[in-house]
Amino acid sequence: TEQYGYYIEYHPKPLGKDMDWNGSGMHANFSNTTLRTCGSQEIYEKICEAFRPVVDEHIAVYGEFNDQRLTGLHETAAITDFSYGVSDRGASIRIPIITVENGWKGWLEDRRPASNADPYKIAGRIIKTVKSADIAVPA
Secondary structure (H helix, E strand, O other), rough: OOOHHOOOOOOOOOOOOOOOOOOOOOOOEEOOOHHOOOOOOHHHHHHHHHHHHHHHHHHHHHHOOOOHEEEOOOOOOOOOOOOOEEOOOOOOOEHHHHHHHHHOOOOOOOOOOOOOOOOOHHHHHHHHHHHHHHOOOOO
C-alpha cells in the first residue's frame, strides 16, 4: 500500500459519524459443540440471554469509536441496547436462518464488534459469556 500512497483504515466510521452509511464492522460468528448439535431453540435463547447482563463488558472490547457505528440505524442495534433474532440484521446477535432450518444446529453472529477491535479479545469475551449461560450440557 505504501508504494501507491494508500493506507488501511480500520476506523468503524472512517468518513465520519454523520455519514449516512453502515460503517465497518467485524461480525463475530461463533459456535461450539452445543450450538452445532443441540437442536434446541431454548438453548439458543439461553445462550443469547447470557449476553444481556454483560453488554458493557462486551462493548468495552468491541473496538474504539463503535458508538459512531452502533446507532440503531443501518442494520445495527444501538450500542446501549441488546437484542437477538432469527435472520435479524438489526439485532445485536443474529441467529442465522440456516441454523433454524437445520433444526437449531449451527452458529450465532455477534454483529457488534467494530472493524478496529482485537479479535482475540472479542473471542475471549464471547467464550466467557457463552460458558456462563445457564444450560445443561449433556454428559
